[in-house]
Amino acid sequence: MKHNNFTESAQWRPSIHFSPEKNWINDPNGMVYFEGVYHLFYQYNPDGDRHANMHWGHATSTNLVNWQHHEIGIYADPDGLGYIFSGGAVVDIDNTSGLGNGKQPPLVATFTHHSEDEVQVQSLAYSQDGGFTWQEYANNPVLPNLGIKDFRDPKVIWDEINKQWVMALAAGQEIQFFVSNNLINWQLVSAFGEGVGAHGGVWECPDLFPLTTPSGQTKWVLLVSINPGGPNKGSATQYFIGDFDGQQFTSEQTETLWLDYGPDNYAGVTWDGLQTVNNKRIFIAWMSNWTYANEVPTHPWRGAMTLPRELTLVETTNGLALANMPSNEILKLRSEFNIKKEDKFVVPEDCAYEVVWTFDRSSGNNSLTLANSENERLVITYDVNTNMLLLDRRQSGWTDHGFAQVAKAPLKSMEPSNITVSIFIDKSSAEVFCENGLTTLTSTIFPSRPYRDLTTSRNSVVKCFKLLP
Structure with a gap:
């Protein structure tokens, strides 16, 4: 049986998962919560159903179930700095970047520009209307390539204790950490990854954030996606639990821990902005695997996201572990x-x-x-x-x-x-x-x-x- 037309593949269109109206998607990007709205950006090819010509698609929701599709958020510039690869977004509450208009805090996206000759640099875009329209920063890139082929997927958080922005960036098979006081000027302060975790493929899509343990302590979690090298072939996401002192992430973890053992949970990261509302970390991932992602039989769309999940730390007989369950919005x-x-x-x-x-x-x-x-x-x-x-x-x-x-x-x-x-x-x-x-x-x-x-x-x-x- 051929599955190559809309009539046949309409049965696979999910009802409570996000999928695009048409064409290819992969990694979730720029996930930010602001004024009651969840913004989901994602890797998107507006011209076809295979991975190519990456832009940031855009959708919003107030309940993580019903999604409204919007125009492309950030457009590729193949003749300039390049295609728009993965990254994150934050609410710059105090306008440290100076990119606000004085009416409300700007939302600032950090992302990878990937040029035609495959040079990867980190750039900014900003929104002055709550995330619905975006303008690229005039002096991009804010972080040039340091001579590393795989140098991408910046995810930024606000470090409340040290009053600074922290960027986790995938660089080859390690995660590099940069700090900034304005989201524009970045300083490399440390790296993590040598001799720990799984290294069967390139490291991608990091996310660093604090969580509270059942005993009330603050621990830091670092998510790292890897492809290939997952526990069941192809793509997967590992995690590390440790401490972050404002410059360096450290972990005493000796075994590789996987967020999800299935083949179709990849490149997942968490929404920024919820920490000021309910201190939750809500996670979503691309529900596919690079082994066959370009070939799955859906049409006119190809790709979807996992259910949104709340991440929590749990005490086990082997120490702390990261649990992920469907968010309350799904359970309702x-x-x-x-x-x-x-x-x-x-x-x-x-x-x-x-x-x-x-x-x-x-x-x-x-x-x-x-x-x-x-x-x-x-x-x-x-x-x-x-x-x-x-x-x-x-x-x-x-x-x-x-x-x-x-x-x-x-x-x-x-x-x-x-x-x-x-x-x-x-x-x-x-x-x-x-x-x-x-x-x-x-x-x-x-x-x-x-x-x-x-x-x-x-x-x-x-x-x-x-x-x-």
């Missing part, structure tokens, strides 16, 4: 239903839904299967011998270009005996959360028909929720 969409027919749950085909699956570890291996009338299936299994969750999409539908695989995720503990797994299904994606977000698996799926039949093995308890936007 739940409407419980249980429709059982001939020992099967019949799930809806016209909306997203959540399956909450609970079983006893002592009962041995357990599995949950979602299937359709074409004998396509997505199988999620708990393997008691390895204490792992397995997500098997080898017979899930479209499986070309290395898509057919079994993704594996180790659980963090052997307690308690009851295991609860939440599975969010939205047309062309499955996001699996276990151990309250300590173990997650994100996967895209492309069945020829919706999965409507749900079965489980052994003694399991299943609840189903419609997710109605």
Whole structure:
């Protein structure tokens, strides 16, 4: 079956995930919250459905579910400094940059200009109307290339303790940190990465931010995406927990920790601006993998974002870990239903839904299967011998270009005996959360028909929720 026209791929258009109206997207960019509005910028090709001609697309939301599409936020300039690669945005509350108009704080975006001859430099753009129109800074770049091929993806935060702006920037296989008092003049102060974490591919899309531990301490988290080199092939995001003294990030972490073990959670970063509202860190990522991203069968769009997730620090028997669960805005969409027919749950085909699956570890291996009338299936299994969750999409539908695989995720503990797994299904994606977000698996799926039949093995308890936007 060919999946190459709108009629056939409309079934994969997500209902509660962000996707563009048409054409290619990848990394989320410039994520900033201001005056009740979430701004989402993203890598966007306005001319086609493959990675090329990068601009910043733009959408906004007041609830992280319903998105309004806008005109391109920042345009590429192939004959000048180049294409607009990834970066972040901040609310310059005190107008330290001098780019405000005196009426409201400017929003300032930092991003990578990528030239035709592949030189990467860091530039600024600013908005004086709350993020809806943008102007590039006249004296770009603000940070020239330091002789490094992969030198990109600046993510800036305000360091309240030291009263300075801090930029985390991917440079080869390390993260460099720069500081500034005005977002324009930057000084390199340190680097992190040598001898720690995974180095199977280039480091990309860093994000540095503080979080409060359950005991009330402040720790710093550094997100680093890597491609290839993920735990289940291709792209993935690792994280480090440590301390930041205003110049240097340090971590005593000795093992590689993954934010998500699934193949389709990449380049994720957090919204700036929420720290002054509710001190939350809400994360979103590109829901694809460079192994097959240019080939997935959707049309007229290609690419989507994960569910927004709240990041929290959790104490485990092995120390602090980073949990990620769907944000409250997603959980508010739940409407419980249980429709059982001939020992099967019949799930809806016209909306997203959540399956909450609970079983006893002592009962041995357990599995949950979602299937359709074409004998396509997505199988999620708990393997008691390895204490792992397995997500098997080898017979899930479209499986070309290395898509057919079994993704594996180790659980963090052997307690308690009851295991609860939440599975969010939205047309062309499955996001699996276990151990309250300590173990997650994100996967895209492309069945020829919706999965409507749900079965489980052994003694399991299943609840189903419609997710109605």
